[in-house]
Amino acid sequence: MRRSLPVLAALSTLLGPAARAEERPSPPTLLSLATLPDEDRLAALLWERSPDFAEARARIAASRAALQRTHLLPNPELDVSMNTIPIGETNPPGLRRLDDVPNYVIGVSELVELGKRGPRQDAAKAALSATALDVHATLRTRTYDVLERAADVAATEVRIAELRKLTEDALKLTELQRARQQHGDAAGLDVDRSTLEAQALETSLGEEQVKLADALIACARLAGLPCEPFGGREPASAFLKMRLDRASVPDAIESRPDLRALGAQQDAAQASLKLARRRWIPDPTVRAGYTRDQFMISGNQKNSLFVGLSIPLPFFDHGQADAHEASASAESARVARELLAAQAKREAEVLDQQLRAVRQRRDRLHTQTLPLAEGVVRRLDAAVKAGGAALQDLLLARRTYGELLLHAADLDQTAYHLTVALDRTSAAGPRAPDALAHPKS
Numbered sequence: 001m002r003r004s005l006p007v008l009a010a011l012s013t014l015l016g017p018a019a020r021a022e023e024r025p026s027p028p029t030l031l032s033l034a035t036l037p038d039e040d041r042l043a044a045l046l047w048e049r050s051p052d053f054a055e056a057r058a059r060i061a062a063s064r065a066a067l068q069r070t071h072l073l074p075n076p077e078l079d080v081s082m083n084t085i086p087i088g089e090t091n092p093p094g095l096r097r098l099d100d101v102p103n104y105v106i107g108v109s110e111l112v113e114l115g116k117r118g119p120r121q122d123a124a125k126a127a128l129s130a131t132a133l134d135v136h137a138t139l140r141t142r143t144y145d146v147l148e149r150a151a152d153v154a155a156t157e158v159r160i161a162e163l164r165k166l167t168e169d170a171l172k173l174t175e176l177q178r179a180r181q182q183h184g185d186a187a188g189l190d191v192d193r194s195t196l197e198a199q200a201l202e203t204s205l206g207e208e209q210v211k212l213a214d215a216l217i218a219c220a221r222l223a224g225l226p227c228e229p230f231g232g233r234e235p236a237s238a239f240l241k242m243r244l245d246r247a248s249v250p251d252a253i254e255s256r257p258d259l260r261a262l263g264a265q266q267d268a269a270q271a272s273l274k275l276a277r278r279r280w281i282p283d284p285t286v287r288a289g290y291t292r293d294q295f296m297i298s299g300n301q302k303n304s305l306f307v308g309l310s311i312p313l314p315f316f317d318h319g320q321a322d323a324h325e326a327s328a329s330a331e332s333a334r335v336a337r338e339l340l341a342a343q344a345k346r347e348a349e350v351l352d353q354q355l356r357a358v359r360q361r362r363d364r365l366h367t368q369t370l371p372l373a374e375g376v377v378r379r380l381d382a383a384v385k386a387g388g389a390a391l392q393d394l395l396l397a398r399r400t401y402g403e404l405l406l407h408a409a410d411l412d413q414t415a416y417h418l419t420v421a422l423d424r425t426s427a428a429g430p431r432a433p434d435a436l437a438h439p440k441s
Helices: 004-023 039-049 051-070 117-182 188-223 233-244 257-280 320-386 391-425
Strands: 077-083 103-111 285-293 303-310
Touching: 039 117, 039 188, 051 117, 117 188, 117 233, 117 257, 117 391, 233 391, 257 320, 320 391
Parallel strands: none
Antiparallel strands: 077 103, 103 285, 285 303
């Protein structure tokens, strides 16, 4: 028994990582819209699963590499040379050409930058921040796009559910009109009209089913994995109402990631401008080395050291072109940021007015019209069961109620899109993934 304990311990050590790997949750194979995660987790899922962000990861890696490069010193240069190689007759004659005359030099040179490393590092750091914020803005846009496609799917499923009921009632009404025609209680025109209405509803139902398939394809294209529909009217309606019942987001346009990215681009351009203006400061190159001279007959020193200093003279190119480019980039980023912020404020005002108008229509429909229509249907249903009303009247009332429900679904979809559009103009939205939230310097 004691001998088996080490064996069991070894097996548990070997099987432990495999067991932990099995316990690790596998990545989802489809996006269930009925259990759609919140915006933060949806953005994280899109960051991991959408193939469109592979290039974004490469951009982030390239920006980080550029920042890391600015913290490295320039590489020293190693110089090796063989000098004073004689051509023709040696002086004095009779010397061995390669053994008595040439000298060999080994030296190292290093460029010393003056006043340029700091601005270059600041520019690279701001460029990394701008890249991360730009990718975050793209991810934020993609998250809202997926939510809007999910809203389209939800509204379409609600309309399909109601159109199925309306189609069934229209077919019942058609059969009822045929039966009345056979008894002489209805004209043939009434039967034809009921038949056309039923066919129109069936056509509308088929069109909505095509729209549902298109919306699911668009959702899958944006999410990077198949989208599973809500599966019924109730979860679809709950999804639409959940966002509409949420409190409005306070105005914080200046904190939007795309606007902050433009600010970071301006900072990077300002740092590049500072770097360009310091190009007039010459960067010296320091040299040091060893010389072994074999031309001893002339009185040369056999072993010697040397030091040197070379200084460039920035007479012609002292960064004026780079300064002009950086100044133009900084001004462009500043103007773009101001214009985009002003445009977002104007859009927010218009969208807020539109949303208030849609909310009023939606509230009036849900608090007045729909309860009234539902009450009429309920009373007619009781009257039909008691023999006090015709089934035709009940079916017509149910059709009116169903058409109102279709209108309510359209209003919910419109209101949902308006709330998303308002969030786009503000700083609302998912937080950045860990790969973007804290760029490493």
